[in-house]
Amino acid sequence: xxxxxxxxxxxxxxxxxxxxxxxxxxxxxxxxxxxxxxxxxxxxxxxxxxxxxxxxxxxxxxxxxxxxxxxxxxxxxxxxxxxxxxxxxxxxxxxxxxxxxxxxxxxxxxxxxxxxxxxxxxxxxxxxxxxxxxxxxxxxxxxxxxxxxxxxxxxxxxxxxxxxxxxxxxxxxxxxxx
Numbered sequence: 001x002x003x004x005x006x007x008x009x010x011x012x013x014x015x016x017x018x019x020x021x022x023x024x025x026x027x028x029x030x031x032x033x034x035x036x037x038x039x040x041x042x043x044x045x046x047x048x049x050x051x052x053x054x055x056x057x058x059x060x061x062x063x064x065x066x067x068x069x070x071x072x073x074x075x076x077x078x079x080x081x082x083x084x085x086x087x088x089x090x091x092x093x094x095x096x097x098x099x100x101x102x103x104x105x106x107x108x109x110x111x112x113x114x115x116x117x118x119x120x121x122x123x124x125x126x127x128x129x130x131x132x133x134x135x136x137x138x139x140x141x142x143x144x145x146x147x148x149x150x151x152x153x154x155x156x157x158x159x160x161x162x163x164x165x166x167x168x169x170x171x172x173x174x175x176x177x178x
Contacts, residue, residue, distance in 0.1 A: 010040060021047045026075045028095075029083060033114030041097045041113040048113075052094045055084035086117045 009017045024044045027034050029051075036044070051069060054062040058080060066076050087094050098112045 010043060017043075022069050022071075025051060026070045026072055028113060028115065029070075029075050029079045032117070033112055035100065035110055035112050037103075038097075038099060038109040038111040041111040044113060045095050045097065049092065049094050051079065052083065052087060055079045056088060058084060083115065083117070087115075089120045090116070 011017050011020050020040075021044055024034065024036065024040060025048045028044065028048055047069075051066050054066050063076065063080060066079065067073070070076055070079075094116055096114050096116050098114070100110050100112055102108065103110050
């Protein structure tokens with residue numbers, strides 16, 4: 001026996017709740033997005049995702065299981081032919097709930113539940129980045145220069161600065177006495 005849900009049911013009894021969720025699912029598949037109360041949207045999500053999973057299977061038994069919940073054949077046909085191919089690459093999470101506003105009459109929190117039909121973008125896995133980071137980086141050997149070579153380089157730099165200063169007409173920097 002299935003465990004009853006906690007709290008008050010949506011509507012009068014279990015049969016009314018089941019029919020209301022089936023009608024909400026049919027409206028969701030027809031219009032791709034609907035606005036309803038937040039509670040109804042949260043209760044609709046598992047029902048709609050289970051029906052989409054059946055539609056992704058696409059066989060006759062899955063079609064009959066969906067027809068057992070949603071009685072309208074045109075909605076089931078749209079689910080199997082239009083929606084299921086769009087979410088074929090997706091492993092789950094076919095719906096998105098977005099909180100919108102509070103209803104004017106009774107201040108009930110409203111939400112939009114919509115089908116996620118965008119194509120899936122796979123993220124780069126960490127397995128490919130980990131071996132590259134774990135590989136040791138070979139460092140180039142550092143050559144030590146002697147003081148004689150360094151002194152020769154310094155005099156060359158000073159001479160080039162003096163030559164460039166003469167060309168521009170400015171004074172050359174004073175040489176350091178060693």
